Amino acid sequence: MTLEMIAARHWDVIVAGGGNAALCAAIEAAEKGARVLVVEAAPLPYRGGNSRHTRNFRCMHRGPLSVLTGSYGEDEYFDDLLRVTKGDTDEGLARMAIRLSEEALPWMEAHGIRFQPSLSGTLSLSRTNAFFLGGGKALVNAYYRTAEDLGVQFLYETQVTHVHLAGDRFEAVDLLCAEETATVSGSAIVLASGGFQGDLDWLAKAWGPAARNFLIRGTPYNRGVVLRDMLDQGTQSVGDPTQCHAVAIDGRAPKFDGGIVTRLDCVPFSVVVNKDGERFYDEGEDVWPKRYAIWGRLVAAQPDQVAFSIIDSKSRDLFMPSVYPPETAETIDGLAQRLGLPGVKLRETVEAFNAACPDGAFHPTELDGLATEGLSPPKTNWARPILEPPFYGYALRPGVTFTYLGLKVDDTARVQGARRALKNVWAAGEIMAGSILGQGYLAGFGMTIGTVFGRIAGREAASHVI
Amino acid sequence: MSFETPALTEAARQVQICNACRYCEGYCSVFPAMFRERTFASGDLTQLANLCHNCRGCYYACQYTEPHEFALNLPAALAEARRESWERFAWPGALSRLFQRSGVAVAAALVLGVVLLFAAIRAVPDTGDGFYAYMSHALMVAIFAPAFLAPLVVIGVGLRRYWAEVGGQRVRWSDLRDAGRSAATMRNLSGGQGQGCNFEDEDRFTNTRRYLHQATIWGFLLCFASTSSGTVLHYGFGLEAPYGPLSLPKLFGVPGGVLLTVGAFGLAWLKTKADPALGAAHLWGGETAFVLLLGLTGATGLALYAATGTSAVPALLAIHLGAVLALFLTTPYSKMAHGFYRFAALVRDAQIARRTGTAD
Numbered sequence: 001m002t003l004e005m006i007a008a009r010h011w012d013v014i015v016a017g018g019g020n021a022a023l024c025a026a027i028e029a030a031e032k033g034a035r036v037l038v039v040e041a042a043p044l045p046y047r048g049g050n051s052r053h054t055r056n057f058r059c060m061h062r063g064p065l066s067v068l069t070g071s072y073g074e075d076e077y078f079d080d081l082l083r084v085t086k087g088d089t090d091e092g093l094a095r096m097a098i099r100l101s102e103e104a105l106p107w108m109e110a111h112g113i114r115f116q117p118s119l120s121g122t123l124s125l126s127r128t129n130a131f132f133l134g135g136g137k138a139l140v141n142a143y144y145r146t147a148e149d150l151g152v153q154f155l156y157e158t159q160v161t162h163v164h165l166a167g168d169r170f171e172a173v174d175l176l177c178a179e180e181t182a183t184v185s186g187s188a189i190v191l192a193s194g195g196f197q198g199d200l201d202w203l204a205k206a207w208g209p210a211a212r213n214f215l216i217r218g219t220p221y222n223r224g225v226v227l228r229d230m231l232d233q234g235t236q237s238v239g240d241p242t243q244c245h246a247v248a249i250d251g252r253a254p255k256f257d258g259g260i261v262t263r264l265d266c267v268p269f270s271v272v273v274n275k276d277g278e279r280f281y282d283e284g285e286d287v288w289p290k291r292y293a294i295w296g297r298l299v300a301a302q303p304d305q306v307a308f309s310i311i312d313s314k315s316r317d318l319f320m321p322s323v324y325p326p327e328t329a330e331t332i333d334g335l336a337q338r339l340g341l342p343g344v345k346l347r348e349t350v351e352a353f354n355a356a357c358p359d360g361a362f363h364p365t366e367l368d369g370l371a372t373e374g375l376s377p378p379k380t381n382w383a384r385p386i387l388e389p390p391f392y393g394y395a396l397r398p399g400v401t402f403t404y405l406g407l408k409v410d411d412t413a414r415v416q417g418a419r420r421a422l423k424n425v426w427a428a429g430e431i432m433a434g435s436i437l438g439q440g441y442l443a444g445f446g447m448t449i450g451t452v453f454g455r456i457a458g459r460e461a462a463s464h465v466i
Numbered sequence: 467m468s469f470e471t472p473a474l475t476e477a478a479r480q481v482q483i484c485n486a487c488r489y490c491e492g493y494c495s496v497f498p499a500m501f502r503e504r505t506f507a508s509g510d511l512t513q514l515a516n517l518c519h520n521c522r523g524c525y526y527a528c529q530y531t532e533p534h535e536f537a538l539n540l541p542a543a544l545a546e547a548r549r550e551s552w553e554r555f556a557w558p559g560a561l562s563r564l565f566q567r568s569g570v571a572v573a574a575a576l577v578l579g580v581v582l583l584f585a586a587i588r589a590v591p592d593t594g595d596g597f598y599a600y601m602s603h604a605l606m607v608a609i610f611a612p613a614f615l616a617p618l619v620v621i622g623v624g625l626r627r628y629w630a631e632v633g634g635q636r637v638r639w640s641d642l643r644d645a646g647r648s649a650a651t652m653r654n655l656s657g658g659q660g661q662g663c664n665f666e667d668e669d670r671f672t673n674t675r676r677y678l679h680q681a682t683i684w685g686f687l688l689c690f691a692s693t694s695s696g697t698v699l700h701y702g703f704g705l706e707a708p709y710g711p712l713s714l715p716k717l718f719g720v721p722g723g724v725l726l727t728v729g730a731f732g733l734a735w736l737k738t739k740a741d742p743a744l745g746a747a748h749l750w751g752g753e754t755a756f757v758l759l760l761g762l763t764g765a766t767g768l769a770l771y772a773a774t775g776t777s778a779v780p781a782l783l784a785i786h787l788g789a790v791l792a793l794f795l796t797t798p799y800s801k802m803a804h805g806f807y808r809f810a811a812l813v814r815d816a817q818i819a820r821r822t823g824t825a826d
Contacts, residue, residue: 261536
């Protein structure tokens with residue numbers, strides 16, 4: 001259908017966005033008999049927002065469920081969430097998302113999603129997370145197929161530029177496709193268009209000019225256009241508007257959409273220096289999955305938002321390979337040259353580190369207590385001298401995963417206006433995740449929020465109309 | 467690391483990216499095999515390339531396909547490396563370049579085969595029964611024994627070269643059993659969970675290709691069993707053709723012919739719906755011609771049986787035997803070779819899985 005034909009019709013439910021949450025909403029609404037229009041800003045090959053980069057779904061289960069082993073109860077799940085958010089969550093919404101995740105998994109399977117046992121290198125998640133066969137893009141493809149079969153209509157490369165509200169009631173959306181614009185009316189709308197991390201100007205305004213040096217791990221199409229439009233119209237927000245979730249990734253990654261392959265797991269076995277060749281934080285503070293997320297911030301605070309992780313040949317095979325081969329040299333001076341670091345300073349740093357390394361047994365998979373002596377900052381585990389050439393170096397940069405600012409919703413996913421809930425506007429996914437995930441991140445939880453709230457939003461929107 | 471050819475260099479580039487991602491682990495044997503390694507030599511890539519069944523699941527699931535700058539298209543990269551490996555292993559390689567790539571060359575081989583058989587029938591009239599009324603058994607053997615055995619010798623040489631390049635070890639019965647099971651069930655076209663592959667309708671999973679391939683290979687094997695049983699009856703028991711409808715050659719041959727015909731023409735039809743850019747694009751013609759030749763072999767065999775006692779027999783006999791001749795003679799150089807190398811790759815994969823304890 002052309003934009004003109006789309007605009008000539010009145011839609012029961014319009015969904016802004018084309019990722020996991022949007023598709024769950026569209027499928028639920030269509031199954032209730034609604035005529036559904038999905039408006040995806042990305043072109044077809046990039047459809048699916050950040051969902052196309054995901055790979056797992058964190059799921060409560062009271063006993064073995066599909067590929068999930070053992071059990072993972074509501075309280076344990078909620079405790080895990082409390083630990084990462086440090087209490088910055090809405091307990092009611094969080095517990096609801098957790099409880100509903102259990103019935104969501106069979107629903108996903110019934111709508112074309114296939115799961116596989118935990119991927120190699122992710123055994124620590126095999127009880128808590130179900131992995132998508134083929135990853136997030138396979139999930140997105142399956143949902144598009146299911147939605148198409150239900151008669152859902154899609155517009156690609158089309159931006160929702162404005163949501164028309166009359167008081168607390170949604171009436172229509174303005175769409176922009178290439179140079180063409182149109183106003184399309186609907187009886188209900190589900191906002192599932194993600195955060196704003198793709199808009200570097202906004203990021204720079206929120207975080208500071210350093211944000212221009214950040215890499216964006218996911219889609220460039222999450223520019224927060226709908227989020228901004230709704231906030232400008234007085235809807236209530238949640239989440240810290242200045243914060244984003246960032247991890248340290250390979251500094252050579254593309255500006256956008258580098259995804260999973262740009263992650264680097266070498267930090268605990270390395271020394272990390274800034275561009276002046278100086279260490280700045282304890283690389284061995286904890287096992288990597290638990291420290292993965294803080295390094296984004298640490299690197300962001302260094303000059304030019306860049307750091308360098310240095311290992312020797314002993315550690316080469318201790319971590320998952322990255323997509324880019326490391327810089328390699330036979331001497332530390334040579335490596336400094338290849339990485340563009342001051343050679344004398346780097347040698348001093350490495351020598352001081354080596355001199356502070358104790359004797360003792362090195363255990364890469366557990367906290368081995370092998371800590372430096374008299375070094376500041378210390379390295380409190382896996383402190384093994386960097387001596388055996390060849391030496392390897394990786395550049396690190398902050399990679400933004402998502403932003404926290406979002407729309408406030410209630411337990412029916414309804415968006416909250418300045419004074420009361422909007423009558424026919426729902427939100428799901430990253431655009432409202434800040435309600436539950438105030439800070440930090442829990443692997444697989446973004447997909448839980450998207451799926452649970454997407455389904456609720458779709459059902460609620462359809463029941464409102466039909 | 468440097469590689470001997472551009473296809474291997476490109477395969478290595480893509481495999482490194484896959485190895486850092488691993489989302490596709492559950493689709494087929496290629497990924498577990500890949501994830502056992504950190505670095506890849508030419509032999510490793512050749513093994514992965516021949517293990518790949520081109521089910522395309524990984525392509526449609528991939529977040530790094532074009533227009534992404536990583537430009538992943540693993541099915542095509544491995545198909546190119548595979549094509550190159552067969553040309554490298556075949557002797558003489560020039561023939562491989564001809565029959566793999568060119569539908570016209572396969573068609574020409576067919577015409578040549580048919581003409582040859584017509585000429586043979588005309589030149590040497592005989593007075594036997596059934597087919598042998600048109601062409602003596604001795605003449606058939608004189609043509610087909612070498613036409614069957616010579617290509618097998620050439621393929622054997624190629625397999626030895628393959629085995630050396632991928633670092634294969636002494637084959638155990640258990641390796642053959644594991645490989646045989648994978649081949650018999652086409653496990654690597656199952657999508658990992660029985661949903662099938664992505665082929666004729668982009669990212670939608672279906673088992674159409676898997677089942678058509680099953681029909682083709684089982685049909686081919688039944689036809690082969692039919693001919694073999696005829697040979698045994700002829701030499702071992704002095705029972706000469708024509709055989710009755712309840713004889714072994716017919717009991718194998720008729721269902722075999724039906725399966726082969728349906729399977730092969732079905733695969734050719736499916737090929738017209740699939741995206742050629744996810745395979746070795748230049749091979750499209752050669753591959754399609756090969757699968758049509760297979761179908762023609764089955765169909766003409768059935769037609770010949772149906773025409774028993776009519777005046778159409780000599781012409782059909784020439785066409786059928788001509789097709790068989792073309793199929794045999796081009797075996798080491800056409801898509802037919804894939805069956806041999808694919809099986810070798812499955813055997814090698816079983817060996818590696820056994821050694822590393824990562825049988826999947």
